[in-house]
Amino acid sequence: MAMVTVTALSAWSMSVSASQPASAPPATTAQATATAPATSTATTTTAATSEAKRAVKFCNERLSGISGPYDEAGLKAACEAAQTMSGCDSEMGEPIIHFEKIGTDKNHGKKILSISLIHGDERPSGAVNRAWLTRLGQIDPRNTWRVLPIVNPDGMSANTRYNSHKVDLNRNFPSKDWQRSAIAYWKTSTRSDARRYPGEAAASESETRCVMKHIVDFKPDFIISIHTPLGVLDFDGPSVANPGFKPLPWVGLGNFPGSLGRFMWMDQKVPVLTIELKGNDGIKRLEDFDKLQDIAGTVAIQAGRVLQKEKKK
Numbered sequence: 001m002a003m004v005t006v007t008a009l010s011a012w013s014m015s016v017s018a019s020q021p022a023s024a025p026p027a028t029t030a031q032a033t034a035t036a037p038a039t040s041t042a043t044t045t046t047a048a049t050s051e052a053k054r055a056v057k058f059c060n061e062r063l064s065g066i067s068g069p070y071d072e073a074g075l076k077a078a079c080e081a082a083q084t085m086s087g088c089d090s091e092m093g094e095p096i097i098h099f100e101k102i103g104t105d106k107n108h109g110k111k112i113l114s115i116s117l118i119h120g121d122e123r124p125s126g127a128v129n130r131a132w133l134t135r136l137g138q139i140d141p142r143n144t145w146r147v148l149p150i151v152n153p154d155g156m157s158a159n160t161r162y163n164s165h166k167v168d169l170n171r172n173f174p175s176k177d178w179q180r181s182a183i184a185y186w187k188t189s190t191r192s193d194a195r196r197y198p199g200e201a202a203a204s205e206s207e208t209r210c211v212m213k214h215i216v217d218f219k220p221d222f223i224i225s226i227h228t229p230l231g232v233l234d235f236d237g238p239s240v241a242n243p244g245f246k247p248l249p250w251v252g253l254g255n256f257p258g259s260l261g262r263f264m265w266m267d268q269k270v271p272v273l274t275i276e277l278k279g280n281d282g283i284k285r286l287e288d289f290d291k292l293q294d295i296a297g298t299v300a301i302q303a304g305r306v307l308q309k310e311k312k313k
């Protein structure tokens with residue numbers, strides 16, 4: 001799947017092409033631009049430039065508007081590397097931006113996809129990915145990260161859990177049981193809670209399809225989905241040790257038809273770590289965000305080892 005790389009020269013953002021062997025050194029954006037087919041025209045360059053500007057502007061405006069601690073200069077620098085993938089606009093036409101950083105471990109480590117604000121009224125979840133993408137611009141991580149800080153920009157604007165079609169995007173993924181169970185579960189178990197409506201059909205929403213595009217393009221080994229307000233680390237994955245992040249206990253809450261956990265872990269055996277921040281306060285100190293990111297990276301590595309062993313059995 002072609003990814004529209006809209007960043008200019010930036011050491012920060014290096015794209016892993018889906019077709020690239022895992023062991024090959026990653027091509028920098030600059031190289032990718034240099035080797036782009038000669039069919040690019042002035043028109044597409046202009047379009048790409050305005051698209052890049054739109055992504056950078058959106059990044060700065062939206063991410064700086066979330067409360068909580070952050071490194072202002074670091075975020076500004078990181079936003080320069082904001083990217084968009086074609087087809088990744090919200091239903092109301094806002095960009096769904098992403099960031100990528102290649103890991104330094106053997107084969108670039110585990111590929112970790114981290115998403116937040118899939119529920120538009122859970123603003124502190126965006127503060128976590130804001131801290132992480134800012135930090136990724138400044139460190140050489142073990143693992144390869146792709147970060148989507150605002151999956152539901154329209155819901156964020158309206159301060160609603162659902163998107164502009166009133167669909168709960170985290171019930172809209174095409175899990176194998178969607179057809180059979182999503183609507184039935186919504187009617188019986190949630191008593192048709194408007195905040196949890198799974199949509200008229202699986203993957204009916206552009207925001208859902210954007211996340212799916214990233215999954216196909218990036219092929220994550222591990223997914224992190226950040227929410228509020230339950231105050232737990234909820235893991236859908238193989239049995240791994242409790243990483244011991246004090247502010248948030250380690251639990252298994254289970255998952256729902258059409259949720260990312262059911263779609264990726266139950267159906268496709270890609271572990272999903274759901275970070276549920278406590279209340280609407282989020283995390284107060286930047287170093288706690290750092291710690292949480294490192295813990296998540298370690299869980300990704302451990303889960304990868306367990307899955308590898310299970311495969312060999």
Ligand SMILES: [Zn+2]
Nearest residue numbers: 119122227228
């Ligand atoms: Zn949520």
